[in-house]
Amino acid sequence: MNEDDQQLVDDLRLRLPPALERLMDRYGNRVYGLVSRILEGVGRSEDVEECVSDIFLAAWSRIDEFDTAKGSLRTWLLILAKYSSLDTRRKLLRRPGEDQFDDRMTDKASVEETVISKEASTDMIALVNALPEPDRTIFYRRYFYYESVEQISKGLKLTSKAVENRLYRLRKMFKAKHSEGRQE
Numbered sequence: 001m002n003e004d005d006q007q008l009v010d011d012l013r014l015r016l017p018p019a020l021e022r023l024m025d026r027y028g029n030r031v032y033g034l035v036s037r038i039l040e041g042v043g044r045s046e047d048v049e050e051c052v053s054d055i056f057l058a059a060w061s062r063i064d065e066f067d068t069a070k071g072s073l074r075t076w077l078l079i080l081a082k083y084s085s086l087d088t089r090r091k092l093l094r095r096p097g098e099d100q101f102d103d104r105m106t107d108k109a110s111v112e113e114t115v116i117s118k119e120a121s122t123d124m125i126a127l128v129n130a131l132p133e134p135d136r137t138i139f140y141r142r143y144f145y146y147e148s149v150e151q152i153s154k155g156l157k158l159t160s161k162a163v164e165n166r167l168y169r170l171r172k173m174f175k176a177k178h179s180e181g182r183q184e
Contacts, residue, residue, distance in 0.1 A: 023059060028056075
């Protein structure tokens with residue numbers, strides 16, 4: 001992690017308000033772009049802005065969960081943004097009058113599934129971070145930033161076919177790793 005991000009994390013952990021402002025200045029556009037893409041066609045601009053605010057508030061209150069050994073501050077923040085915006089998307093898609101799932105009413109099996117899912121997510125992040133370039137960048141841009149193959153190919157100066165082939169090989173590799181994990 002670079003020194004600027006380390007100082008930012010240290011300041012956030014000390015709960016210094018200017019640190020939150022710096023975090024928003026540094027990563028606000030990326031978070032806003034990701035949230036916009038995930039909520040596209042579902043939410044209004046107010047929903048996007050509210051979700052972005054919630055993400056930075058979550059980062060502020062959950063900064064002690066950030067672990068430099070698991071990834072960069074940017075990655076951690078964008079993962080927060082991804083899951084928060086997906087939750088917002090699900091909420092926006094709910095239709096009035098439908099039975100709403102009560103999060104408090106979970107059985108033992110669903111708790112176990114949640115724990116397993118979180119462990120799998122951690123393993124997945126480690127696998128992605130271990131990828132060589134440009135595969136890691138392609139993966140993040142496609143599956144975290146929701147960029148199109150064309151956007152990725154232009155940004156990396158690769159052909160669309162080359163990006164598609166790399167994505168295919170990555171999906172195949174992750175599927176194989178996932179299968180190995182289930183057999184253990």
